[in-house]
Amino acid sequence: MTVADRTGGARNGSFDVVVVGGGVLGCAVAARLSRTSARVCLLEAEPDVAEGASKGNAGVAVSYYGAPETAETRLITASNPGWEDRCRRLDVPYRRIGAVMVALDDEQALRLEHTRAEVSACGVPCAPLTAAEVRELEPLVGPRCVAGLHLPDEGIIDPMRLTVAYAQVAVRNGGDLRLGTAVSAIRHHSDGTSTVTTSAGTVHTRFVVNAAGTGAGWISELAGGEPLRGWPRQGQYAVLDRAFGSRLSKIVFCTHGTGTKGINVVPTTHGSALLGPTAQDIEDPGDRATDPGTIAHILAQVRDLVPAAAQAPVIKTFAANRPAGDEPHRLRIDSRVPNLLHLTNRSAGVSISPAAAEEVLALLQNAGLDADDRPEGADRVRPVPRLRTAPDPSSLVELDPLYGQVVCACEQVSAAEINHALEDAVPACSVDGIRKRTGAGYGRCQGSLCLAGLTFLTGVHTGTGPAATRQTARGTVGS
Template sequence: MSTQHYDIAVIGAGVIGAAIAAELSRHDVRVVWFEAAHDVAEGASKANSAIACTGFDMPAGSLESQLILESNPDWENLCRALDVPFRRIGALSLAFDDDDAHSLLQLAAQAADVGVDTEFLSGAALRREAKTAAPTAVQALHVPAEGIIDPIRLTIGLAKLAVSNGVDLRRCAPVTGFWHHDSGEISHVVTPGGAVSVGAVVNAAGVNADQITDAADAEPFTMWPRKGQFLLLDRAVGHLVPKIMCTAPTPHTRGIYAVPTTNRTVLVGPTAVDGLDRADKTTDADTLDSVWARAQRLLPDISRRYVTKAFSGLRPASDTTYRLEVSPKVSNLVHANGIRSTGVSSAPAVARYVADLINRNIIELTPKADAKTAVAALPRLAETTTDDAVIGFVARPCATPDEHPMVVCACEHVTAAEIAAECRGPVPATSLDGIRKRTRAMAGRCQGAYCSVGVSFILSASTGEQPGQIRQGEPESQWQADTK
């Protein structure tokens, strides 16, 4: 058993857990943060639509709507502080017939109720905004303030800030149980590494949050995985999709999306299929064919030959959405779960809401005078915007070999120096997937076919492992077999 005592334990290192850990790190409390996987952002936070939405399509007055609306105005400042790409490019919802047009009227009225500006575009005006939009679309609703974000770098940026401010992040540390005081409050969090004494617990475990509440002998609730399958299009067609585009919502679906990413590729999807297997991230040909057929309704002139990757993610679905409350049964357990596909969009405000719950009900939170509010920005060749800057980037002197500006990943323009930098710091990468998430090396057109060897050697120099023992992701996923 650990002799250390922490004021608060956070369980789960997706974007919600990371935002909560970062928010708590600004206060004079000791925080321990548990993540079952080998890295942060391993769940829904790395496989979503990458939209920072305005909440224009949320019911007015709901907690979900309130927290999205609160988060939205500050994205530019937050992303600048966390070294996260963000662009407010706007969204277009397309109507193809009278039923769709009626749906857009309802959508515009809903947006007005929550204070989000919209405008209607005729078919001709739509195609001036997006030349490749379907010629059969008769109308569109434009939401200028909708934004795109890198949700993985957002989660990692929040994690870096939290750890820089003293949070003890423990990866590969699944929570397996709890000990309790006679009063019923949690006294210790139990992991395979031992039991840790805590004063309060935040359950931000995503799709596994119901297992955490069961282990804590708190009130039961049900979570299940909602699988969304995506296709990723090469950046060669990125310029053809200047805005987020989707079909008008129906009573049964919010429609299919085509989302330009901050990396100039295009995401198409997702589906939404409820299941039981919390580890099933497989894709299947029939579903992907359906995704593409629906996307073709939006963008009929883009060829499927530009697809570079198919993947899926599991969103946490539950019997209650946005369960943000102190447990009625265990008075030092705070629930932060049931946060569906809008988790990225609401995360900053969710974190403040949870901190307020803790402050009012469990532990008084006093702001820390010397808390950091930003992380160090990493120079990135792919985000260098002028020819002079590129020349300066490549020609700058390097004191050590791992500062070398040699390009390792040609598809994504990632240098050895960028990769080496992400092997250090407050939340270092320990796997090929960790490097991919932080730098986008191996995430381009060749999907690592040419650069994974170079990346593994840089990781090897950092971790001390042989290159052949470098893991793809989780501890058992060695990149290649040992040939000795």
């Protein structure tokens, strides 16, 4: 089937698979399905992808997260070795920098032993460390460290660029991406197909993939599926800028507690560092507020782990909500509705995304989806040269003179990169959308200097005046 045949589906509003949710999991599934003969449509309520948990996570592509032989562990293990190659194809920043897990007293050292046994049982490389060895690997770890564990296969990734890249692949292959399109009803027909009603019309489909994150319970209810008990679990973070992040060479995990993975110090691919997250069950999935008490708690926890981190200036705080629930991970066909597949993950959705997408394809094929791989199906995006990381930045001006016009001074983002983000197959529709795609505004000044330039360029591309230009996908500041 050619792209033209496949986009014919879009014109008719008829698809083989409708994916609900444009987070990292929904976009990974859409990207994978788009490389097959199946006609795929992704429906996302927000005007951009990566607006849910996929926007506000730590960006650790984990090698280990929990007990061996669970479905989640299997997907982490299957995804982990391929990150370098995958991220090269998808033009996504990734570095396998490894992690140290730190015990601060004898009781934690005992728990670390338990973790070591579990990591080994998962088949993941790890090695016990003395306190001196921990500090050799990461000199910023504090003097209270009594023992540690080295996890060399942990990596850091840009989770928003990953989500956008998956969406770009889907679109490039003829997938239909419908943003600002909230699902409000799902009706089934006797021939095994379904009609999905949205805020922007209806679509007809053979299968529905429910990747709606904290909204997955609602989607299942709309489809007459199983009750999926879920709730948002909020995680707050404090962000330190590059002046601190550049000194950090490893992810520093605290010893896992019972039922919580605790507060960690995580370098980002942008060079900043994240302190967090907390884990608090809340009611409103739209609540992304941080509060000074919780940030003070994070800093207090970090003080013993990496004392220098607690002293560095915090440039930003943010919160995101994990799709928590009775099941931390779901990837299965609904037991009541045979053409409905649920895909949700609370805490490792980024890390499982490639293998989860493969498994969704296999399950759908098993359920009767006709989906053969197309040799012409793209599995990559066109890379965008980045001023900050280019080996020879001045040569980029020959590609496009706008590389010479730096808009975000802190993160060294040029007008050329920003224009690309605004013109891409999955374009930014807001200043925040540019931040997601380029890092502009991420730095120490948090956009104080570049906001006018970003707003102007967004306004030019989206056809709005500066006063009406969206700061975030939702249109408001701070959401």
